[in-house]
Amino acid sequence: MASLKSRIHRYRYWRFLLLPALFMLLSLWPLQRLAERYYTNELLEQNRQTLDLYVANLLGTLRRYEVLPNILGDLPVLRALLDHPQDASAVNQANQLLAQLRERSGSDVIYLMSAEGQTLAASNWEHPDHFIGRNFSFRPYFQQAMTGQRAQFFGLGTTSSKRGYYFGAAIRDAERVIGVLVVKIDLDHTETLWGHTPEQLAVTDSFGVVILTSRPDWRFSATRPLSETEYEQIRLHRPYPTTEPSQLTWSSDTWLIQSRELNQIGWTVRILAPVRQVERSVHTVVAVGGATVLVLLLWLSLLLQRRRHLMERLALDAQARRDLELRVQERTCDLEALNTRLKEEVLEREHAQQELVQAQDELLQAGKLSALGTMSASISHELNQPLAAIRSYADNARVLLDHQRVEDARTNLGSISELTARMASIIAHLKAFARRDPHIPERVALQPALEDSLSLLAARCQSLNLELIREIPEVTLWVQAGETRLRQVLTNVLTNALDALEELPASAPRTLWISTERQRNRVVVCIRDNGPGFTPQSLQRALEPFFTTKAHAEGLGLGLAICDSLIRSLGGILHLANHPEGGACIRISLRCAAPDTDFSDKEPS
Incomplete structure (x- = not known):
């Protein structure tokens, strides 16, 4: 009789244990689906940012030489x-x-x-x-x-x-x-930038043929069937080492593919991530989930076994142990509720931590892309002016050498050396500008910086038959600025004024006014021309990056935006307006500085 009762108890024990075990095992399937979706989205977002960075670098390289x-x-x-x-x-x-x-x-x-x-x-x-x-x-x-x-x-x-x-x-x-x-x-070199990663790069041209890739065996393979007309063009222009590219197929079961169309050059940039990267992470999650289910089953088994033992013990003296059984059951319920709350709190904290890390990574990557775009476009814009001056000095030096004017030619070569040093300084500053590093203000004399900017544009002023009117005091005006940054701002503003004067008819007089004035603790530089002035739209958007009224090949629309950022970083103000008598009027307001002022231990406001 005792043996039969024991078998009945064991049957009930396994029956109650089998149902929770089956339920927990079935929960692994939705866990797998959720893990696949999560890690796939994570991988796609990471690769999208990498693809944006590579496309920006590729387009920057091409536009540099366009x-x-x-x-x-x-x-x-x-x-x-x-x-x-x-x-x-x-x-x-x-x-x-x-x-x-x-x-x-x-x-x-x-x-x-x-x-x-x-x-x-x-x-x-x-x-x-x-x-x-x-x-x-x-x-x-x-x-x-x-x-x-x-x-x-x-x-x-x-x-x-x-x-x-x-x-x-x-x-x-x-x-x-x-x-x-x-x-x-x-x-x-754009291929070598990719490095050794599981993700693969593939750039295809208008024929769908791979021309740049991190996988050498993919190079010069066609990703789609080619028509006879396309084969004729390949045989005529010979862009590849073969006139009949082999076919290449990317299976969606093997690769997660993201692409970006470069319509201006007819290329397509793709990044291919192996599906096994997601599968590996999913298998890990499922393994952890299975282990968790096993632990829970063991815990449940121990709990049920303990309950069975308690029931057997309580059966010996049900009346005497009734109060004790009630207290044990209440304590068990309290422990289960507490355990459930603890699990929920742990899961909430882990989820919040993952979201915080993801947000920080996305913010850091967005900052890097923004800095890279600013550096690439700025360097292209800022170096055009010194390069034009270098070419002018070089041409003049050749003419002077032809006329045996060696000393004058040596002076031009010295100017070229100074311009190259200035270009290096501009590049170093532009890098710091892109990083938005803090700058320590300096004590800078305004008149030499203005004369240096005018000397760079002297040849262009002469070609425009320009009348230059200066209203600048002989007493040196000292301002709080960076010497290179101040020359950069003045050169950009003067260049924009000369661009406006070029739009006037050849017979029209061209005049440029440069004046300075003291206003309490500030020095205001006013640069005015008699050109067409600002339109209402350009006056409203002139300080926006990449806004320009020039042709695409003549300007990127960064000059005034960079000037505004530099002036504001020095605590100054850049103001644009139209003069009542016609033409544009740009006012640059800077803080005054005494000749013996030291800013070495101060940060710019």
């Missing part, structure tokens, strides 16, 4: 070679000039072609596989430049067998195209 062929095409040495292609001296000078320009610009190759596509001079003229004498008229960038189109092309070099992106520009004599200047840049 206008270079148009600028270099006006150099007298290159035009002289196009006029006398058989002149050995002209060829030698052009080769050396292109080699120097390639070294300074960081491009791969710069070369000059005649209107028939024959290469007359190249920066790699000293290399065994130089381009001189080769005909590249079959290349799309030559054909596009000859017809006045936007000349851009990606392809494998037929001579060097190196990948590159080509920018071309037509060189004209009046309305006739006499040659084409081509700048080739090397994009191999």
Whole structure:
């Protein structure tokens, strides 16, 4: 009888244990689905940010060289070679000039072609596989430049067998195209930036062929079927080492694919993440969940076993142990409720901690992307002015040397050296500006900074036949500023004024007024012109980044935005208005500084 009662008790024990076990095991399936969704979204968001960063870097690299062929095409040495292609001296000078320009610009190759596509001079003229004498008229960038189109092309070099992106520009004599200047840049370093990660990079061109990738076995493979017309274009232009690219298929069961279309150049950038990254994390979560279920089952088993033992003990003397059983049951219920509350609090804290870490990571990544975009666009804008001055000084130095004016030429070369040092200073400041680092104010003399900015623009003022009216006291005005930042602001404002004066008819008089005045503890610099002035829309949005009324190739719309940020960081004010007598009037208000003031232990306000 006792044995039968024991078997009945064991049957009841396993029956009550089997139902919770089955319920807990079934809960692992929704846990797996939730984990898959969570880790997939996490991986996609991380890869989206990485993709944005890579696209910004790629576009910044291309835009750096986009206008270079148009600028270099006006150099007298290159035009002289196009006029006398058989002149050995002209060829030698052009080769050396292109080699120097390639070294300074960081491009791969710069070369000059005649209107028939024959290469007359190249920066790699000293290399065994130089381009001189080769005909590249079959290349799309030559054909596009000859017809006045936007000349851009990606392809494998037929001579060097190196990948590159080509920018071309037509060189004209009046309305006739006499040659084409081509700048080739090397994009191999954009692959090395990716590093060794499970995620893979793939950039495809308009044919759907992989041209840049972190997987060498994917390179020059087609990601979609090509038509016969596309095969004909590939055979004609020869952008790849093969005329019949092999087919490449990316399975959605293997890769999580995100893409970004670069419509301006016809490329598509993709980032492919292995699905196994998500599966590995999901398996870990399921394993932890299964272990948790097992622990809970063991705990429940122990709890039920304890209850059974207590029931057996209480059965011996039910009347005597009734009060004790009631107290045990109440304590058990209290412990279960407390345990449940503790679990809920732990889960809530873990969830809040995960959300905080995720928000911090997203904020940090967004800050890095913003700083990179600011640095890339600013450097492109700010270095144009010193580069133009360097070219002017260099051209003047060559003329002075031709006239045996060595001392004057040496002075120009010294100015070039100072400008290069200033460019380095501008770059260092722009990096700090992008990071928004605090700057310690300095005691700066206003008049020398203004004279330095005017000297940079002297040649342009002379070409405009400009009348410059100055109302500046002889007594030195000292302001709280950074010496480089002050010159940068003054140069940008003066350049905008000259741009406005260029819009006037050639016969109209051009006048520029520069005046200063003291207002209590501030010095106000007023720069006024008699140009067309600001429109209501431009006056309202002139200080916004990337807003410009110029053509796309002439400006990025960052000059006044950078000036406003620099002035505000120094505690100053930049005010834009139209003068009642016509033209624009820009006022720069800066804090005064005594000649012996020391700001070394102060932070700017």
